[in-house]
Amino acid sequence: MYKREEIVRALEQSGLRxxxxxxxxxxxxxxxxxxxxxxxxxxxxxxxDPRASRATVYNSLxxxxxxxxVREISIDGKAALFDSNLRRHHHFVCDHCGVVEDVPWFDAxxxxxxxxxxxxxxxxxxxxxxxxxxxxxxxxxxx
Amino acid sequence: MYKREEIVRALEQSGLRxxxxxxxxxxxxxxxxxxxxxxxxxxxxxxxDPRASRATVYNSLxxxxxxxxVREISIDGKAALFDSNLRRHHHFVCDHCGVVEDVPWFDAxxxxxxxxxxxxxxxxxxxxxxxxxxxxxxxxxxx
DNA sequence: GTCCCTGCAAACGGTTTGCACCCGG
DNA sequence: CCGGGTGCAAACCGTTTGCAGGGAC
Numbered sequence: 001m002y003k004r005e006e007i008v009r010a011l012e013q014s015g016l017r018x019x020x021x022x023x024x025x026x027x028x029x030x031x032x033x034x035x036x037x038x039x040x041x042x043x044x045x046x047x048x049d050p051r052a053s054r055a056t057v058y059n060s061l062x063x064x065x066x067x068x069x070v071r072e073i074s075i076d077g078k079a080a081l082f083d084s085n086l087r088r089h090h091h092f093v094c095d096h097c098g099v100v101e102d103v104p105w106f107d108a109x110x111x112x113x114x115x116x117x118x119x120x121x122x123x124x125x126x127x128x129x130x131x132x133x134x135x136x137x138x139x140x141x142x143x
Numbered sequence: 144m145y146k147r148e149e150i151v152r153a154l155e156q157s158g159l160r161x162x163x164x165x166x167x168x169x170x171x172x173x174x175x176x177x178x179x180x181x182x183x184x185x186x187x188x189x190x191x192d193p194r195a196s197r198a199t200v201y202n203s204l205x206x207x208x209x210x211x212x213v214r215e216i217s218i219d220g221k222a223a224l225f226d227s228n229l230r231r232h233h234h235f236v237c238d239h240c241g242v243v244e245d246v247p248w249f250d251a252x253x254x255x256x257x258x259x260x261x262x263x264x265x266x267x268x269x270x271x272x273x274x275x276x277x278x279x280x281x282x283x284x285x286x
Numbered sequence: 287g288t289c290c291c292t293g294c295a296a297a298c299g300g301t302t303t304g305c306a307c308c309c310g311g
Numbered sequence: 312c313c314g315g316g317t318g319c320a321a322a323c324c325g326t327t328t329g330c331a332g333g334g335a336c
Contacts (some may be wrong), residue, residue, distance in 0.1 A: 017335055019291060038325080058326060060291090077217040077300085079325060098306045104258050108271070115247050118276040119235060128251070128259070129266040133196060136263055160310060162316060181301080196318045201301060203316090220325085222300060294332070303322070309316080 002030045014067035021052060024086070025060045030071055035081035035100050046092070075100065075127070090125070094132035103128060145173045157210035164188070164195060168203045169227070172213055178224035178243050216272070218243065233268065239277035246271060 007026050017116050024045045029036060042057040061082055064070045071083045075093060080098060088105040108124045150169050154161050164258060167188045172179060183201040204225055207213045214226040222242060231248040251267045 010297075014252055017290065021292075023256075031170040051279070055294075055327080056292050062327095063291095065321070074217070074220040077220070077223055079218055092259065092264075095208075097266065106255055108269075110248060110254065111245075112249055112271075116235065117269070118279060119271075119273055120279055121271050122238065122262040123272040125270040125272065126251075127262050127268040128255075128262075129268065130262055130264040136261060160315070162310070164317075182299095194318075198302080198319075199317050205302095205315090288336090290333105291336080292331105294330090296328085296330105298325100298327070303321085304319090305319090307316105307317080307319105310314090311315105 002027065003015060004072045006026065007040075010069060014069055016063060016067055019060075019115040020049070021056050023062065024049075024052075025057060026069065029082055031083040035073065035083050037079045037081060039079065039107055041082070073100070090128065092128045092130070092132070094135055095129055096131060096138075145170065149226070153212060157212055159206060159210055162201050162203075163192070164202045165206065167192075167195075168200060169212065170209060172225055172229070173229075178226050180222045180224060182222065184225070202279065235269065235275070237272045237278055238272055239274060239278040239281075243283055245277065264279040 006029065008018055011022060011024060011026065016022060025041055025132045028041050028044055031116075038054075038057055038061055039059070042052070045052045045057065061070065061072070065072050065082075069084070069085045071086070072080050073083055073091065074080045078098075083102075085102055088099075089102045090105060093099075093103045094101075103126075104134065106126075108121075146208060147278075150166060150173065154165060154169065157186055165285075168184055171184050173189055181197075181200055181204055183203070185195070185197045188195045188200065204213065204215070208215050208225070213229070214224070215223050216226055216234065217223045218234075221241075226245075227243055231246045233248060235246045236242070238281045246269075249269075251264075255265065
């Protein structure tokens, strides 16, 4: 579980002012195990503090993102998802329910680097698409 | 070069009515070697037929996309790009100029499939990010 | 006390939709 | 002639921005 001071320390180390909004946003992302949209975060924060605004959630997320404390992922033109998992990883997207799950990191095959000619590659991002465990069960009720 | 009848045939085979807008949209995409946004396509078509509307370009692109004649790619929440290259391939995105280039297809390493547990994988999509050839030259003017 | 952050509302860019008219089959 | 496509404008949705006031350091 994430303690208050851990979050404060993470924000401090990134040189960000510790404000209520940033703290709450960071806390929310760390406590969830699934990726969240800005809107979900806004509603959660807004429930405990009705004065909190959507714009500030966006601003906070951008600040956290620039500071490298969260990662923004955008898939298929839908609302951006925010991810507090900073370990290298890839993503799996379910075609049916749309859930986005983390999958373990693997590097690009060596041969690929050669096919890229004069380009420099800094990042390797993979997206797998298919049926998640739950949707697969539903597809085949029995046999 | 793509001949008029080839495009007509492709549309026919997909069971789509052959209308001026769909033909022009398809032609435009086939003739370009880079991916285009709906807006670019709209402006190109609008130049020769000032009555053409943005909405119809979107509708046509959606129809072509549903029919499997073009592929829609959305990257980083920016305007969608449309791609008439139907061969399997991956994408390279330049961090500096934003250009999106096709790179040769390669399959996921076998080990990856095992790490996915009960999920079924239908598609494997890779995005490489870095500096394209042009931007790399500019980065290092000399030494 | 100084900036930076916040909240609000308005603006924004990309895309979709409702509707009346039009055209391909 | 019928059904679907088209053009237009307005709606939509996620996100950003300008501004005035407030809070962190």
